[in-house]
Amino acid sequence: MLEQIFLVKQDVEKYRMLTVIKSLPPREVNLSNISSRLQFTYQKTYNIFQALLEDLAEVAPDIDPSDTKIESIDFTKIAIDTYRLFLVKNSVVFQAFNYGLTSSNPSFENFSNEHFTSKSTLNRRMSKFRAFLKNFGLN
Known part of the structure; x- marks a missing residue:
């Protein structure tokens, strides 16, 4: 899963x-x-x-x-x-999630710049994760 x-x-x-x-x-x-x-x-x-x-x-x-x-x-x-842990830890989706939890002032733009990924690519890759969180009432 x-x-x-x-x-x-x-x-x-x-x-x-x-x-x-x-x-x-x-x-x-x-x-x-x-x-x-x-x-x-x-x-x-x-x-x-x-x-x-x-x-x-x-x-x-x-x-x-x-x-x-x-x-x-x-x-x-x-x-x-x-x-499996190696793949998950190296995925940009997990790194974005971890960044959001561990940064004192997380920013979508800062994360995108630090990981050399466009905001649209990051947004697209995060779609399944957002749907997963929505199942638990988290937005």
Whole structure:
């Protein structure tokens, strides 16, 4: 649920991919099998995997992002929850929410400038979060 509120589509796809990878026995971890399970083309699966590798290198520094063979990566070094937290903490929606809670004088414009994002992009990305808060009577 949090993934749908805080994350952009690309991050949700990477999260889903890692979830599929972690659910498979090691001998079944290959891009063809993963693309079939995610119902993505092989090329899209490959591109998502490359982006996932970059993230995993930040979360688990002993994972080498230049190691492009999926079969040679030790996915036991990264927990799903650790990766999920990484994605949420790095999402602009969560950062805006955190900024609003922790800043003494929060400003939409200041946040946009500090994070190099336009106000319209930030507004668009915040729409699901605002709808989520509205469910609890918060506007």
